Amino acid sequence: MMEAVTLAQVAREAGVSPSTVSRILNGTANVTPEKRARVESVITRLNYRPNPQAQALAGGRSLTIGVITPTLNSTFYGEALAGIEAALNDTPYHPIVISGQWRTEREQEALDLLLARRVDAVIMMGGILDDEILTHVSRRVPLIAVGRDVRGLDHSCIVLDNIKAMQQVARHLLGLGHRQFAYISGAERQQDAMERRHAFLNCLGAHGVTVAPELIQLGQYTEEGGLRAAEAILDTGLPFTALVCANDQMALGARLALYRRGVNVPGDVSLTGFDDVFTSSLMTPPLTTVRQAIYDIGLMAAREALNLLDGQPVVRQVFEPELIIRESTAPPAAPRRAGRAKRGVTAMSTPDG
Amino acid sequence: MMEAVTLAQVAREAGVSPSTVSRILNGTANVTPEKRARVESVITRLNYRPNPQAQALAGGRSLTIGVITPTLNSTFYGEALAGIEAALNDTPYHPIVISGQWRTEREQEALDLLLARRVDAVIMMGGILDDEILTHVSRRVPLIAVGRDVRGLDHSCIVLDNIKAMQQVARHLLGLGHRQFAYISGAERQQDAMERRHAFLNCLGAHGVTVAPELIQLGQYTEEGGLRAAEAILDTGLPFTALVCANDQMALGARLALYRRGVNVPGDVSLTGFDDVFTSSLMTPPLTTVRQAIYDIGLMAAREALNLLDGQPVVRQVFEPELIIRESTAPPAAPRRAGRAKRGVTAMSTPDG
DNA sequence: ATGAAAGCGCTAACAA
DNA sequence: TTGTTAGCGCTTTCAT
Numbered sequence: 120m121m122e123a124v125t126l127a128q129v130a131r132e133a134g135v136s137p138s139t140v141s142r143i144l145n146g147t148a149n150v151t152p153e154k155r156a157r158v159e160s161v162i163t164r165l166n167y168r169p170n171p172q173a174q175a176l177a178g179g180r181s182l183t184i185g186v187i188t189p190t191l192n193s194t195f196y197g198e199a200l201a202g203i204e205a206a207l208n209d210t211p212y213h214p215i216v217i218s219g220q221w222r223t224e225r226e227q228e229a230l231d232l233l234l235a236r237r238v239d240a241v242i243m244m245g246g247i248l249d250d251e252i253l254t255h256v257s258r259r260v261p262l263i264a265v266g267r268d269v270r271g272l273d274h275s276c277i278v279l280d281n282i283k284a285m286q287q288v289a290r291h292l293l294g295l296g297h298r299q300f301a302y303i304s305g306a307e308r309q310q311d312a313m314e315r316r317h318a319f320l321n322c323l324g325a326h327g328v329t330v331a332p333e334l335i336q337l338g339q340y341t342e343e344g345g346l347r348a349a350e351a352i353l354d355t356g357l358p359f360t361a362l363v364c365a366n367d368q369m370a371l372g373a374r375l376a377l378y379r380r381g382v383n384v385p386g387d388v389s390l391t392g393f394d395d396v397f398t399s400s401l402m403t404p405p406l407t408t409v410r411q412a413i414y415d416i417g418l419m420a421a422r423e424a425l426n427l428l429d430g431q432p433v434v435r436q437v438f439e440p441e442l443i444i445r446e447s448t449a450p451p452a453a454p455r456r457a458g459r460a461k462r463g464v465t466a467m468s469t470p471d472g
Numbered sequence: 473m474m475e476a477v478t479l480a481q482v483a484r485e486a487g488v489s490p491s492t493v494s495r496i497l498n499g500t501a502n503v504t505p506e507k508r509a510r511v512e513s514v515i516t517r518l519n520y521r522p523n524p525q526a527q528a529l530a531g532g533r534s535l536t537i538g539v540i541t542p543t544l545n546s547t548f549y550g551e552a553l554a555g556i557e558a559a560l561n562d563t564p565y566h567p568i569v570i571s572g573q574w575r576t577e578r579e580q581e582a583l584d585l586l587l588a589r590r591v592d593a594v595i596m597m598g599g600i601l602d603d604e605i606l607t608h609v610s611r612r613v614p615l616i617a618v619g620r621d622v623r624g625l626d627h628s629c630i631v632l633d634n635i636k637a638m639q640q641v642a643r644h645l646l647g648l649g650h651r652q653f654a655y656i657s658g659a660e661r662q663q664d665a666m667e668r669r670h671a672f673l674n675c676l677g678a679h680g681v682t683v684a685p686e687l688i689q690l691g692q693y694t695e696e697g698g699l700r701a702a703e704a705i706l707d708t709g710l711p712f713t714a715l716v717c718a719n720d721q722m723a724l725g726a727r728l729a730l731y732r733r734g735v736n737v738p739g740d741v742s743l744t745g746f747d748d749v750f751t752s753s754l755m756t757p758p759l760t761t762v763r764q765a766i767y768d769i770g771l772m773a774a775r776e777a778l779n780l781l782d783g784q785p786v787v788r789q790v791f792e793p794e795l796i797i798r799e800s801t802a803p804p805a806a807p808r809r810a811g812r813a814k815r816g817v818t819a820m821s822t823p824d825g
Numbered sequence: 826a827t828g829a830a831a832g833c834g835c836t837a838a839c840a841a
Numbered sequence: 842t843t844g845t846t847a848g849c850g851c852t853t854t855c856a857t
Contacts, residue, residue, distance in 0.1 A: 123590070125834055136844045141836060149842065168588040172528035173834035176849045181525060191553045192750070197545030204544060204571060213589070215568055218557060235521040236566070237476070342754055371754050378756045397545070401695050401724050403731045403756040478850055489828045494852060502826065526850035529833045 124167040133161040144169060175237065184424055185233030185241040186216045187226060194396045195368070195413060199244055199265065202417020210425060212239070219246050221306075230256060240424040243267075247308050261427035265420050267310050275427065277420055277436040281311050284409045284440030285318035288363060288391050291407070291442060293326055295450045297361040297389060301334040303348040303373060305365045312340065315365045315393065331357055338369040345369025349376035360388060360451035367392035367399045367408055374402060385449035395443055404446035412438060477520040486514040497522060528590065537777055538586030538594040539569045540579060547749045548721070548766060552597055552618065555770020563778060565592070572599050574659075583609060593777040596620075600661055614780035618773050620663050628780065630773055630789045634664050637762045637793030638671035641716060641744050644760070644795060646679055648803045650714040650742060654687040656701040656726060658718045665693065668718045668746065684710055691722040698722025702729035713741060713804035720745035720752045720761055723800075727755060738802035748796055757799035765791060 126144075130137045135154055142148045143158050150158075161167070175181040186203055188196045203214050215238060219226035226248045233241055240261040243253060250270045256262055257272055264276045292300070302319060305312025320330060333355040338344035345364060352362070353376065362377075364370035370392030377384055384390050384404060392399055395410035416438060423433045479497075483490045488507055495501045496511050503511075514520070528534040539556055541549045556567050568591060572579035579601045586594055593614040596606060603623045609615055610625055617629045645653070655672060658665025673683060686708045689701035698717060705715070706729065715730075717723040723745030730737055737743050737757060745752055748763035769791060776786045 123834095126836095127834075137835080138837080138844065139842090142843090145836080147837085151842070154843090168584075170529070170834050171589050172525045172534060173849090174836075175525035176523070176529050176833090176851085177835040177837080179836090179849075190550075191557060192547055192550030194545055194547060197543075197547075197550055200544045201571065213568070213585075215566070218554065231521075232566075236524050342751070346754075371751065374756060375754050375758070398695070398724065398751060401699075401728050403727060405728070476850095480850075490851080491828060491853080492826085495827085498852080500852085504826070507827090523850050526833090527852080529835085529849090530851040530853080532833075532852090 123170065124165045126167070126169065129158065129161050129165060129167050132165065133158045180239050181237040182211050183213050183215045183236065183238045184421070185236065185238035186214050186244070187219050187229045187233070187241065187246060188216060188244045189219055189221050189246065191216070191218045194398060195394055196244060198397070198413040199417035199420070202414040203242065203421045206418045206421030212425065221247060223247055227252070234259065240428055242420045242424055261424060263420050263424045263427065265416060273435050275423065275433055277416055277423065277438070279411050279438045280440055281314040282318040284393065285315050286322045287440060287442040288409060289319055289322035291444065292361045292363070292389060292391070292448065293328070295389065295448060297451050298328055299359040299361070300328070300330050301352045301359040301362045302330060303336050303338040303345055303352070303362070303364045303369050305340040306337065309340070312365055319363060333357060334359055338364065338372070340366050340368060342368045342372035345372030346376050349373035353380055361391070361448070362388050363391050365393055367394045367396040367406060370399070370406055370408070371402065385447050387452060389448040389451070391448060400445065402447070407445045407448040408443050410441040410443050476523065477518045479520070479522065482511065482514050482518060482520050485518065486511045533592050534590040535564050536566050536568050536589065536591045537774070538589065538591035539567050539597070540572050540582045540586070540594065540599060541569060541597045542572055542574050542599065544569070544571045547751060548747055549597060551750070551766040552770035552773070555767040556595065556774040559771045559774030565778065574600060576600055580605070587612065593781055595773045595777055614777060616773050616777045616780065618769060626788050628776065628786050630769055630776065630791070632764050632791045633793055634667040635671040637746065638668050639675045640793060640795040641746070641762060642672055642675035644797065645714045645716070645742060645744070645801065646681070648742065648801060650804050651681055652712045652714070653681070653683050654705045654712040654715045655683060656689050656691040656698055656715070656717045656722050658693040659690065662693070665718055672716060686710060687712055691717065691725070693719050693721060695721045695725035698725030699729050702726035706733055714744070715741055716744050718746055720747045720749040720759060723752070723759055723761070724755065738800050740805060742801040742804070744801060753798065755800070760798045760801040761796050763794040763796050
């Protein structure tokens with residue numbers, strides 16, 4: 120299948136030594152303009168492309184950056200991957216992506232695989248692998264953590280200010296007049312899920328509002344989980360006028376649960392998400408949520424990884440959240456007739472579809 | 473950052489030659505059970521992992537498979553990527569993914585990059601690169617095309633039966649009683665977009681139904697495009713009771729346009745998509761669509777690539793579509809009072825939100 | 826069945 | 842500034 124051109128051939132054709140060609144390729148040393156021109160013309164004429172495997176072997180760098188993402192088929196992490204790809208686009212480095220599926224063993228395997236592949240750096244997005252393991256790995260290879268704090272690795276973490284974000288959500292809803300809330304949380308093992316939940320409840324508490332424990336459900340950060348959590352909340356029969364979800368995916372699932380029970384959004388219940396995944400702006404109705412500039416976070420992660428490779432210092436990056444108010448939130452409905460909850464919905468609501 | 477163990481070290485520790493270790497690693501030749509045991513124990517003790525770059529250089533194979541996907545942040549192609557990753561999971565091969573962004577130059581660049589990286593095979597998903605280029609590339613490296621027919625490369629294409637799929641959609645809607653249709657198509661440059669459109673219109677034609685040209689709009693296969701196309705359709709003021717979209721993403725955009733104009737789905741208009749992207753089952757209402765087993769298609773693509781590498785023959789694979797009937801389709805509304813379109817909607821409909 | 830030796834294509838001292 | 846010379850870690854003849 121057609122032999123590839125080698126550096127040696129280029130050198131011979133140009134009448135110089137291999138080292139000279141190598142130097143020109145890498146800009147390692149000064150070369151006479153004429154020789155450079157000669158070599159470069161040969162390179163284009165022969166359409167020479169250096170063999171990365173050979174470069175890796177000889178140079179001791181693989182020119183690849185390993186990326187561990189929870190899933191490949193998620194809009195959210197997909198955006199981050201796109202950002203990483205873009206940042207690496209005009210560098211000699213290339214991402215190599217593996218999914219961890221939110222499973223410890225898978226993440227561990229992925230890490231092993233990347234190290235076996237001799238990646239020059241790794242970017243860990245989310246994940247549930249122990250901090251110690253990551254810290255340990257970071258001694259072998261530069262590591263950037265995205266969306267999580269790793270103890271002892273603060274400087275190489277890129278995170279979102281979850282607390283500020285949830286405060287914005289809470290204040291927005293309080294400002295609309297809501298006082299009866301339900302909350303769907305992410306999995307307990309995930310750091311940011313806990314951060315968001317506490318931030319939300321604390322902020323409400325500061326305003327003298329409490330939430331019944333039955334109205335706080337776990338949704339595993341998935342659409343399916345959000346759906347079930349919302350059903351569980353509706354099943355309690357307790358009244359609420361706003362349903363806050365710890366991410367957009369769960370909000371999407373919750374939306375379907377509300378639809379099935381004939382609960383209008385935002386007429387009967389206001390709904391909020393978190394992340395501002397692309398499709399959230401297309402929900403029926405478009406979702407009020409908190410934007411994480413996830414593409415930019417991906418960009419940043421890749422840049423930080425490159426900095427680390429350059430031996431440059433990196434510092435912990437905190438992204439500022441931005442509340443995006445769309446059509447899924449509105450003031451709570453006026454009190455209804457007696458015999459039903461004063462406002463919002465209860466499990467008694469009947470489907471209208 | 474901690475030196476990696478090499479094959480030579482393993483050989484020394486086990487008191488055998490490097491060749492023997494290599495043979496054991498690759499199962500290339502018979503080795504005494506005792507030596508094998510000895511070497512294997514050293515391997516685990518030292519936690520030895522062969523250096524893929526060195527293997528690639530010496531072996532002439534990079535053990536990587538290049539994948540070109542239109543985008544990284546799409547649920548649809550993400551599923552395919554997940555399938556590819558899974559299929560390669562317990563093989564020595566590894567995917568390396570680049571996005572083409574539906575831009576010819578980007579796709580060409582991606583291809584060049586993969587070839588420069590010496591991938592052993594490439595999987596091309598969709599894309600708009602000329603057939604000739606792909607055919608040409610396939611002479612250098614085994615190539616599998618997904619979701620498109622490449623002239624002269626029929627055997628290595630994996631496609632969906634778009635015609636049968638659209639016939640199912642058309643018959644479903646005709647069966648419900650619909651006679652006034654609108655259609656949102658994908659970009660003209662894309663093969664399957666044209667296939668789907670013609671299949672749909674032909675099937676209607678066979679049943680004596682025609683569609684006004686103004687009610688056929690291009691949506692570029694994107695959510696945004698679907699939104700605008702739906703608006704254009706509503707703006708014509710022409711009556712229709714069913715809106716058929718060439719993919720789910722455009723259906724999602726169209727759904728928002730309908731929502732904004734106060735058109736009920738499926739009360740006023742039935743809506744259909746194509747692909748059965750995961751989130752379509754969570755739309756409000758859940759979307760009637762055609763399932764493409766895209767994860768399985770990814771699996772299949774990777775397996776075919778491996779077959780090609782094995783020198784085994786591959787044949788063109790045609791996936792069968794499956795109509796998924798959900799809640800976005802229903803019989804057309806009963807005729808309304810005079811002065812308005814007999815059924816369905818026109819641009820005169822007023823928002824109810 | 827096993828070892829010795831010669832590369833794979835490149836980079837990086839070290840000389841000149 | 843440029844060339845010569847060793848490798849990088851592995852596979853694969855070719856002997857034995």
